[in-house]
Amino acid sequence: MSSEETNSILSLNSIEVLYDSVLLAIKGVSLEVPNGGMVALLGSNGAGKSTTLKAISGLLKSERGRVSRGEIRFDGKIIGDVPPQDRVHMGICHVIEGRRVFEHLTPDENLEAAAPVSMSRQKINDEKARIYEYFPRLAERKASQSGYLSGGEQQMLAIGRALMTQPRLLMLDEPSLGLAPFLVAEIFGILQKINREQGVSILLVEQNALAALEIVSHGYLIENGRVVMHDTAEALKANSDIQEFYLGGGEGKNFHDIKHYRRRKRWLS
Amino acid sequence: MFYRQSGVRHNSYSSDRDLFPIPADRYALWFFLALGIAAPWLIDGLYLNSYMLPWLLWTAAALGLNLLTGWAGQMHLGYAAVMAVGAYSTVHAVRFGIPWEFALLIGGLSSSVIGSLFAVAALRVKGLYLAITTLAMQFVMDWVLNHSPAISGGSHASLQSPTFALLGQDITSDAGLYYVALGWCVLVTIFLLNMRRTGLGRALVAVREKDFAAAILGVNSFYYKIIAFATSSFIAGVTGAILVATFYFLASPEQFSVNVSIQVLAMVIVGGLASIIGSYFGAALILLMPGIVNGLFAGFADMVGLQFGPETLAHIPNAAYGALIVIFLMVEPMGLGKIYGNIRDYLLVWPFDQMKK
Amino acid sequence: MDWVFLAELTVNGAITGLSYSLFAIGLVLIYKSSSVPNLAQGGLTMLGAYVVLAFSYELGWPLWVAIPLAAVIMFFVGLGIERVALRRLAGRPIVMILMMTLGIDIFLRGTTLAIWGGAPRPMGLGVSYDPFFVGPLLLSRIHIVGALVAIALFVAFMLFFRSRQGIRLRAISDDYMASWSVGISVERGVGLSWALASVVAVATGVIWGEIQGVDQTLSLLLLKGLTVAVLGGLDSIVGAIVAGILLGIVENVGSGYLDQMVGGGSRDLVVAAVLILTVMLRPHGLFGRHDIERI
Numbered sequence: 001m002s003s004e005e006t007n008s009i010l011s012l013n014s015i016e017v018l019y020d021s022v023l024l025a026i027k028g029v030s031l032e033v034p035n036g037g038m039v040a041l042l043g044s045n046g047a048g049k050s051t052t053l054k055a056i057s058g059l060l061k062s063e064r065g066r067v068s069r070g071e072i073r074f075d076g077k078i079i080g081d082v083p084p085q086d087r088v089h090m091g092i093c094h095v096i097e098g099r100r101v102f103e104h105l106t107p108d109e110n111l112e113a114a115a116p117v118s119m120s121r122q123k124i125n126d127e128k129a130r131i132y133e134y135f136p137r138l139a140e141r142k143a144s145q146s147g148y149l150s151g152g153e154q155q156m157l158a159i160g161r162a163l164m165t166q167p168r169l170l171m172l173d174e175p176s177l178g179l180a181p182f183l184v185a186e187i188f189g190i191l192q193k194i195n196r197e198q199g200v201s202i203l204l205v206e207q208n209a210l211a212a213l214e215i216v217s218h219g220y221l222i223e224n225g226r227v228v229m230h231d232t233a234e235a236l237k238a239n240s241d242i243q244e245f246y247l248g249g250g251e252g253k254n255f256h257d258i259k260h261y262r263r264r265k266r267w268l269s
Numbered sequence: 270m271f272y273r274q275s276g277v278r279h280n281s282y283s284s285d286r287d288l289f290p291i292p293a294d295r296y297a298l299w300f301f302l303a304l305g306i307a308a309p310w311l312i313d314g315l316y317l318n319s320y321m322l323p324w325l326l327w328t329a330a331a332l333g334l335n336l337l338t339g340w341a342g343q344m345h346l347g348y349a350a351v352m353a354v355g356a357y358s359t360v361h362a363v364r365f366g367i368p369w370e371f372a373l374l375i376g377g378l379s380s381s382v383i384g385s386l387f388a389v390a391a392l393r394v395k396g397l398y399l400a401i402t403t404l405a406m407q408f409v410m411d412w413v414l415n416h417s418p419a420i421s422g423g424s425h426a427s428l429q430s431p432t433f434a435l436l437g438q439d440i441t442s443d444a445g446l447y448y449v450a451l452g453w454c455v456l457v458t459i460f461l462l463n464m465r466r467t468g469l470g471r472a473l474v475a476v477r478e479k480d481f482a483a484a485i486l487g488v489n490s491f492y493y494k495i496i497a498f499a500t501s502s503f504i505a506g507v508t509g510a511i512l513v514a515t516f517y518f519l520a521s522p523e524q525f526s527v528n529v530s531i532q533v534l535a536m537v538i539v540g541g542l543a544s545i546i547g548s549y550f551g552a553a554l555i556l557l558m559p560g561i562v563n564g565l566f567a568g569f570a571d572m573v574g575l576q577f578g579p580e581t582l583a584h585i586p587n588a589a590y591g592a593l594i595v596i597f598l599m600v601e602p603m604g605l606g607k608i609y610g611n612i613r614d615y616l617l618v619w620p621f622d623q624m625k626k
Numbered sequence: 627m628d629w630v631f632l633a634e635l636t637v638n639g640a641i642t643g644l645s646y647s648l649f650a651i652g653l654v655l656i657y658k659s660s661s662v663p664n665l666a667q668g669g670l671t672m673l674g675a676y677v678v679l680a681f682s683y684e685l686g687w688p689l690w691v692a693i694p695l696a697a698v699i700m701f702f703v704g705l706g707i708e709r710v711a712l713r714r715l716a717g718r719p720i721v722m723i724l725m726m727t728l729g730i731d732i733f734l735r736g737t738t739l740a741i742w743g744g745a746p747r748p749m750g751l752g753v754s755y756d757p758f759f760v761g762p763l764l765l766s767r768i769h770i771v772g773a774l775v776a777i778a779l780f781v782a783f784m785l786f787f788r789s790r791q792g793i794r795l796r797a798i799s800d801d802y803m804a805s806w807s808v809g810i811s812v813e814r815g816v817g818l819s820w821a822l823a824s825v826v827a828v829a830t831g832v833i834w835g836e837i838q839g840v841d842q843t844l845s846l847l848l849l850k851g852l853t854v855a856v857l858g859g860l861d862s863i864v865g866a867i868v869a870g871i872l873l874g875i876v877e878n879v880g881s882g883y884l885d886q887m888v889g890g891g892s893r894d895l896v897v898a899a900v901l902i903l904t905v906m907l908r909p910h911g912l913f914g915r916h917d918i919e920r921i
Contacts, residue, residue: 059806062717088809096807102800104915105793112790113797114808165809344721390906396720397663398909401856405901408849412895531728538725584740591733598726599714 008032009169009201010056010092015070017051017060025051025065026225033169038195038202040212040233043222049205050097052222053171056203057094058084074169089116091168095161095175099154103147107138107157110146114164124164131160134190152183159187163194170194171203176211184208188215213237305451309444318443318516324553325447325454326512331536331548332457333504338534339543340470341497342477343391344400347407348505348533351387353525354410355380355506356513357420360520363431369514370435376510377503384502388495407527414522427521433514446515453511457504461545473497474543535590539597540604547606554605558593559586634763635882636875641765643874645772645833649851650858650866651779652826658787658861659795659819662712665727665852668845669734670824674700675749675831675840676742683747697828704824708817716802735845744842749835772833779826780867787863795819799861849894850877853901859914869912873900 010033017026026048033039043049054060055067056074061084071078074092082090102110111131115124132139135156141149146157155175162170172191176184192215195202206212213219219236221229229236236242279285289295304311308321334348359376363369390402414421421428433440433449440446464470475483476490476497484490513520532555540551566585570577601608649667656664677699681692711730715723753768786792798805798815805812834844854873858865877896884892904911 057807059803062803062806084806085809085811088807093809094807096803100801100804102797102804104800105796109793109796113793113805113810115790116809117790161808338721342719342721344724346724390902394905394909397724398856398905400720400724401663401852402902402905405849405853405898405905408894408898409902412891412898416891531732534725535729538722542719542721578743580743581740584736584744586736588733588736588740591729591731591736594725594729595711595733598722598729599711602715602718602722 007035009035009037009075010203011073012052012056013071013073015052015055015072016068017048017055017065018068019063019065024068024225026055026222028070029222029225029227030070031220031227031230033201033203034218036195036199036201037218038192038204038216040204040206040209040216040219041222042206042209042212042219042236044207047222048225049222050173051225053094053173053203053205056087056171057092058082058087059094059096088165088167091166093162093165093167093170095158095170095172097173098177099151099158099175101146101149101154101157101161103145105146106143107146107149107160108142110157110161111164114161116165119166127164127166131163134163134194135160152179152187155179155183155187156190159191163198163200167200169201169203171205173205174207175204176206176208181211184211188212191215209242302455305455308451309447314443317447320557322447322450323512323516324556325450326508326516327533327536327552327556328549329450329454329457330505330508330512330533331540331552332454332461332545333501333508334533335537335540335543335545335548336461336464336473336504337497337501338537339541340464340477341473341494341501343388343494343497344396345387345403345501346400346527346530346534347387347403347410349525349527349529350407350410351380351384351502351505352509352512352529353414353520353522354383354509355502356509356520356525357414357428358506359510360428360430360513361420368437369433373507373510377507380502380506380509381499384498384505385495387502388498391494391498392491404527404530407530411522411526414525421520421522427519430513430518430520440515449511449515453507457508458545469493469496535594538604539594541606542604544604544606544610546609547604550605550609554593555590558590562586562589630762631882632879635879637760637763638765638769639875639878640871641769641773641874642878643854643870643872644776644867645769645830645837645870646847646850646854646873647866647870648772648776648779648826648830648833649847650854650870651776651783651863652823652830653851653855654858654861654863654866655783655823655826656819657799657855658863659799660712660816661799662723662816663727663860664820664823665724665848666707666730666734667823667827667851668848669731669738670700670704670827671831671834671847672840672842672844673703673734673738673831674824674828675835675844676738678828678832678835679747679749679840680742682750689751693828693832697825700824700828701821704821705817707824708820709813712816712820713813731845731848735842739842746839746841749832749840751832751836753836768833768836772837775829775833776867776870779829780863783863791818849901850897853897853904855911856901857904857911859911861915862911862913865911865913873897876900 012029012031014028014030015026016024016028019025029048029052031039031041041049041052051060051065054063054065056072060066067080072080074087074090079087079090102113105113108128111128112124115127119127132142137153138156138160141153146154149157159170159172159175175187175191179187188211191202191204194200202216204212204216213233213236216233219231219233220227221236221242229239229242231239279290289298309317312321330348330352334345337343337345355376358379359372362372362375367375387403387406390406391399394402433446435449440449472483472488472493475486475488476493509525513524517524536551536555537548538551539554540549541547563582563586566582597604649671652667652670653664656662674696677696678689678692681687681695682689707730711726712723715726751768751771753771755767758765758767758770787796794805794810795815795818797810798812802812805815830847831840831844834847838844850873854866854870857873858867858869877893877900880896881892884896
């Protein structure tokens with residue numbers, strides 16, 4: 001365990017999140033992201049995936065939520081009291097759900113807005129060029145208004161914008177949301193490439209477990225605010241429960257079977 | 270201890286829909302109403318007519334604006350202009366020979382009509398833009414009042430109000446005028462209390478929260494916005510008329526200037542959006558505050574032996590009034606009504622409040 | 627029709643209008659970065675003018691010291707207003723934010739008058755009141771100075787919004803959450819916009835103080851400034867300039883002819899009418915951005 005800890009860039013130790021001082025949204029989530037690794041956080045709607053990411057990036061603050069228990073370590077340091085913008089400077093970047101690009105700015109300006117204040121002009125241009133290499137579609141449309149980009153392009157811009165902050169850990173909240181399967185494949189391919197070439201660790205939150213498990217090495221399954229399963233991607237893909245509930249596998253269900261599965265799922269959490 | 274929900278058992282739907290299910294609330298209400306009726310015997314005539322009467326009338330005005338801003342969620346920065354319409358039409362009607370009862374109705378209705386013009390703006394824009402438009406309409410109204418001697422009453426721009434009379438009876442005594450104000454304020458309060466639990470009230474809240482969504486649910490937001498403006502303007506008009514008839518005795522444009530609009534809005538906000546009791550508190554605080562601050566400041570100046578010029582003393586209440594609004598929005602944006610609610614909630618569980626934790 | 631009269635009204639209107647733009651730029655700066663309509667800009671303008679006077683008139687310092695010093699002080703006043711009052715209200719209903727800025731306005735006006743009194747004072751900028759003829763047209767020198775200052779500020783802010791800090795401010799106005807997520811300090815950005823608007827208020831206060839004297843009527847510029855800002859499209863600096871010129875012309879020409887009919891004082895009426903018409907017909911103004919809704 002200890003050797004794993006030193007090797008992980010992010011570790012959550014049984015954290016709890018309270019909204020408005022009353023609503024317990026996640027209750028004891030622990031997870032590790034190895035340095036340079038790719039990890040997926042899977043789960044259904046309202047399981048607490050987005051809340052987990054917001055706890056890590058510090059964006060909970062703006063939604064009147066707070067981490068009420070447990071500790072979050074980034075690079076071995078506890079970051080509970082660090083304001084969100086300083087976490088970004090430390091190297092955590094959160095691509096929030098719903099591809100919220102700066103709609104009235106051009107893609108080029110979107111990238112510049114995200115560049116750290118201390119970054120030199122030369123470096124900004126280099127970084128932009130690098131990002132346009134990953135996303136050639138963005139380069140084509142870099143002078144048009146971002147609000148009018150297509151959904152896929154906006155998602156690419158959101159990822160590119162996050163890369164501008166020089167992250168060491170990139171967290172993505174449902175990048176596949178509302179995108180056509182071929183676009184999902186394209187974006188996930190690029191994520192894999194970024195992970196390999198830049199050494200950026202990636203924490204991916206997904207409902208599309210099938211696509212996510214293809215590219216990550218490990219996966220966590222979260223349900224009702226708790227981590228209920230943790231394994232390598234291969235093992236998860238092979239797990240029958242996962243297949244039934246998240247991968248849409250299992251042919252020819254009948255009523256009796258469904259009841260059976262329900263029972264097993266409850267036992268899980 | 271005595272303020273309890275326990276022991277209140279509803280045996281019928283109508284009791285379940287009681288306005289005040291908690292007995293203590295009802296007793297308090299009757300107590301304060303009795304106090305209000307007995308006020309002329311309890312309070313000196315001077316205080317009665319220079320504090321109690323304007324307080325009740327401004328409360329009625331604040332309630333009218335609260336209906337629009339608090340419940341229906343429509344901004345209005347030209348409320349005083351609507352009050353002016355009611356005041357001037359009523360006074361002119363009376364001078365024309367129409368009895369006060371009908372003149373007040375005419376005033377209210379003409380306010381409704383003009384107020385619905387404001388609503389036309391509300392149908393096109395909302396939020397900030399509505400606020401700006403109503404502000405501009407206020408300026409237009411100011412201008413019209415100031416520049417049409419036929420309305421505002423000649424060169425001095427002031428219009429003498431005839432003696433107030435109801436049912437053929439002239440009302441001139443302090444107590445009589447006070448009762449008129451009390452009656453109107455109670456009437457408006459009862460209307461709003463009941464409106465909350467009708468379909469109209471719920472529809473207004475739906476329109477406030479999200480008018481598109483309300484429309485999808487079958488609430489005709491168009492219709493309800495107009496209703497809200499018309500009703501609130503009616504209250505404004507009658508209040509404005511009674512204010513002139515029982516308090517100012519003289520209608521002049523600056524009584525209904527943009528500052529007055531802001532003042533009524535301040536009463537609503539300081540009192541709390543969509544809070545009826547809050548409007549009473551808000552009106553009291555905004556009206557009484559200048560006097561209190563002046564007294565405090567003069568006392569303070571005496572104490573430390575400082576001399577302040579008359580200019581300074583004249584403007585300190587204004588600064589304090591602004592500061593009051595700012596501080597309220599910082600500390601308790603939901604206003605005095607919310608503070609009252611918090612105290613009530615606390616009393617509901619006192620002395621067992623530790624149970625909550 | 628008297629063509630010289632019309633031309634004079636038009637040109638003077640355009641120049642006066644640019645002085646309104648000065649005020650409107652302050653509104654636009656704040657709206658552009660935080661979508662807060664700053665109804666306290668009138669109070670800020672008044673305070674700015676009085677602070678300049680406090681140095682130049684009461685301490686006897688030259689204006690070229692007093693004005694920059696006042697600008698620095700107002701910069702921090704603006705920062706302070708955002709920090710103390712506005713920051714807590716983020717995300718509250720617009721009615722509360724409007725009321726907050728109105729409250730600040732009342733507070734600033736009351737405090738300013740309580741300290742310095744309400745008697746009008748001259749700014750003493752030293753711009754000559756001698757008639758200034760361009761061909762047959764009689765122009766006002768101080769209004770020309772105001773127009774030049776407005777244009778200078780316009781250029782400065784156009785450049786600013788293309789700079790990296792400016793882009794960040796625009797990003798903040800688009801999406802607070804997304805700005806936080808990429809490490810932009812939203813609070814600092816909004817504070818900066820208030821600070822800059824307060825500096826603009828000093829410029830407005832000096833120019834208008836010279837035009838009409840320094841007293842509480844300075845805060846009444848709000849109606850005109852607001853009209854210019856809305857007509858230009860609340861978040862557009864270009865709009866503030868163009869709309870200022872337009873409003874100045876419409877107001878001057880309109881009231882020039884209307885005054886003869888109603889016997890004076892129709893300026894405010896024309897301005898209010900322009901404001902109402904703008905909101906009714908084109909709420910986003912001439913250059914304002916439309917919110918993009920993708921479903």
